[in-house]
Amino acid sequence: MSARKTALVVAPGRGTYGKGELGSIARLHGARFADLIADFDAQRRARGQPTVSELDGADRFSVATHMRGDVAAPLIYTATVLDYLSIDREKFDVVAVAGNSMGWYSALALGGAVSVADGFRIANAMGLNSQTHGPGGQILLQVVDETWRPVPGLREQLLGLAAAITARPDHALALSIDLAGMLVFAGNEAGLAALLAEAPPIPGRDPLRLAGHGPFHTPLMFGSSDKAKAELAPALFGAPAIPMVDGRGHIWRRFASDPAAVWDYSFGHQILAPYDFARSVQVAVKEYAPDVLILPGPGDTLGGAIAQALIGIEWQGIASKADFAARQATDPILLAMGRAEQRAVVTGNQ
Structure with missing residues (x-):
């Protein structure tokens, strides 16, 4: 054997x-x-x-x-x-x-x-x-290309955008889960709306709001x-x-x-x-x-x-x-x- x-x-x-x-x-x-x-x-x-x-x-x-x-x-x-x-x-x-x-x-x-x-x-x-939890949820964004290799600079751009959004009054947004080829961000409704409005083009799929999910893995x-x-x-x-x-x-x-x-x-x-x-x-x-x-x-x-x-x-x-x-x-x-x-x-x- x-x-x-x-x-x-x-x-x-x-x-x-x-x-x-x-x-x-x-x-x-x-x-x-x-x-x-x-x-x-x-x-x-x-x-x-x-x-x-x-x-x-x-x-x-x-x-x-x-x-x-x-x-x-x-x-x-x-x-x-x-x-x-x-x-x-x-x-x-x-x-x-x-x-x-x-x-x-x-x-x-x-x-x-x-x-x-x-x-x-x-x-x-x-x-x-x-x-x-407080009001809010999660959004999934892809950061790799069709070969599953990182899109240069995209991860850093999204993390920087999240930091800028959460610094605004009444906005909360932060990285929730790092899935390697995808990032999940969580926050309140104002933070999520800003992310959807301001996110740069991402490969493969549009940003996805996860149904039924709260702002997991955040202070909310x-x-x-x-x-x-x-x-x-x-x-x-x-x-x-x-x-x-x-x-x-x-x-x-x-x-x-x-x-x-x-x-x-x-x-x-x-x-x-x-x-x-x-x-x-x-x-x-x-x-x-x-x-x-x-x-x-x-x-x-x-x-x-x-x-x-x-x-x-x-x-x-x-x-x-x-x-x-x-x-x-x-x-x-x-x-x-x-x-x-x-x-x-x-x-x-x-």
């Missing part, structure tokens, strides 16, 4: 459970993980919320319902953690975990800093808490942070069993991480300051040199951002979209469990 491949697991965040994922939790996991799903359902039922099973089993996907924070977060967490538990550990040795934005709460459970049940409790609470989320710290006690947290790379690129290591500090980061800095997803991936691959990166479901939309993060440091000679596609065709470095053929590799069901 060949040696196991080392793997970095990257948990997805908001916006990944869409129309195509409706029913996937029951279809992929209903038989094997019925007890866990029942526990998650019981947690929701105790709070007077529709259960994961009811939401996943809806007749049709509703943007108004399924994209709302208090619904999206538990669905995404459930799909992610059950995919993680489905990884064939005879084939893959998970050496570290990371996550994008809300995916950090999934990463806490994947890394063993909290239990799977408490991870759901946190994700579910944060889905509600994420709606506790102070209500969410305060509520999280009041509701979710430090006692839920322990030391991680697997290294976790957070949204600063900081590594929470086994035997060297204070659970109280993980708690404070998760409900403080993680909510109120920018989330550098690109750096988290880049630090993780440099530190642990995984053979592959595994992207659990739902969906596979984070795959482009992961690839662009690798391109940003020319990881293993991958310097463009064409390089990444060629590598995927011959010796895949990214295995997205939202894709049936790659899922079969990860779960050992080929």
